[in-house]
Amino acid sequence: MPKIGHFSGSEICKILEQQGFQMVRQRGSHAVMQKRDGISTVTVPVPMHREVRMGTLSSIIRQSGAPRSAFEV
Secondary structure: OOOEOOOOHHHHHHHHHHOOOEEEEEEOOEEEEEEEEOOEEEEEEEEOOOOOOHHHHHHHHHHHOOOHHHHEO
16 A cells, blocks of 8 residues: 655645645644535544644544545655
């Protein structure tokens, strides 16, 4: 299984936008991305750091429901 790469907050936001998410707001160092699926809304906070830690990135992938392959190198 390929490893997850190292990404900045802005790179993660770009990947999530490709998955159908939109940035709804940013306050300080965190952006909030949302995806509306008819009845439900998925909200994912993304820290806008130079390099997001692996545990945080794993949590973003899990919360967003995005395919892990979108974040692999």
